Amino acid sequence: MKKIFTGLCITSMLWMASPAEAATTQIKIDDVVVKTDTAPEQKNNRTMVPLRVISENLGAQVDWKDSKITLSMNQTTVSLNVNNQTVIKNDKKEQLDVKPYIKNNRTYVPLRFIAETFGSQVDYKQGTVSIATKPLLIENEKIKALQYEYHMTMGGIIQEIKGNAYHNAIYKIFQEEKGDKVEAPKEYYWHFNLDEPGSYYKLGQYDFMTHDNNSIKQFDIYSLNGPFPEELLEGYPKVLLHDVSENSWYIFSEQAVNSIQQLINNASENGFSTVISNTVA
Incomplete structure (x- = not known):
């Protein structure tokens, strides 16, 4: 009886998990699958990625001071704070759907918001987030x-x-x-x-x-x-x-x-x- 009850509990938990939270998201930038030592995560249907994915592969410059993260590229600057939904983009306040957070010594930030802020196109299809950045001319x-x-x-x-x-x-x-x-x-x-x-x-x-x-x-x-x-x-x-x-x-x-x-x-x-x-x- 105990084994049956345990099995029912596990099945119920799987049913309760949303597909977005259960999916393992793959990230592609300019048609290249990004390798990362820490997998992206889904929070409130938003893809959260380690900060390194942004700083190294999208070309944003990163300045870290205390819990404040400042990302800049060309004429655009975004300032975020860990565990805070308020961001400042080019001196104007905006609200994120998900707070940046730290997990396993990695800082996670919202991929779509930052990518689109810096002029990239973002598409999500069948578990893959595809980002297209501006080419060098x-x-x-x-x-x-x-x-x-x-x-x-x-x-x-x-x-x-x-x-x-x-x-x-x-x-x-x-x-x-x-x-x-x-x-x-x-x-x-x-x-x-x-x-x-x-x-x-x-x-x-x-x-x-x-x-x-x-x-x-x-x-x-x-x-x-x-x-x-x-x-x-x-x-x-x-x-x-x-x-x-x-x-x-x-x-x-x-x-x-x-x-x-x-x-x-x-x-x-x-x-x-x-x-x-x-x-x-």
């Missing part, structure tokens, strides 16, 4: 993917990075962080050349690809070869940026290189990067 061409190539001792690897937020962020670094224009170095290669002081080796090649799989813009990053005595390297910048499309060279910074690499790492961790060629022996 170069010379009025929509960018489909970024191909990142780097070489190792015995071969090279090419990664294809999707996701408009990543394309926009990386392209912005190239455009805004390049320094003074300089002459092309006398010696530059894909590999190390330890025989020629002042020579450079290519750290990486970045091709912004259109929908017909053509590279419309290419940037190469070069690093100064070493080690050599300091007096032989005096006057040589440590990092150079080559705008291959315009055949122009610029001083670049190690900080900018690290920022680009962090974006590529985030793309890989979140499912937006795939290896399309690997010739490493």
Whole structure:
């Protein structure tokens, strides 16, 4: 009798749970299934996601202070507070259907509200939330993917990075962080050349690809070869940026290189990067 009663209780609980609360929601951004170490949740028929999904894959900048979260992108700013339904969007108060909250050391925020606030289109169908963000435009061409190539001792690897937020962020670094224009170095290669002081080796090649799989813009990053005595390297910048499309060279910074690499790492961790060629022996 006790077993029958227990079974009836479990069945009743399943009946009482709404389909939205029971469903496991999958998130797709720009047709890429987002990988996340913490699953999205449904609260009051609203999809709540870890803050990282927003900050890394939609391109919003995040400022966290005490329990206040400020998200900003372009000319739009949204401020939320944990366990508070009131938000401030561009200095105007609005009410959320669900409060942001913390669970298992993750901060959950409402996906649709934030995505639509930052100009993305959101669609829900059969357990999948699909978000379409604004593509990067170069010379009025929509960018489909970024191909990142780097070489190792015995071969090279090419990664294809999707996701408009990543394309926009990386392209912005190239455009805004390049320094003074300089002459092309006398010696530059894909590999190390330890025989020629002042020579450079290519750290990486970045091709912004259109929908017909053509590279419309290419940037190469070069690093100064070493080690050599300091007096032989005096006057040589440590990092150079080559705008291959315009055949122009610029001083670049190690900080900018690290920022680009962090974006590529985030793309890989979140499912937006795939290896399309690997010739490493």
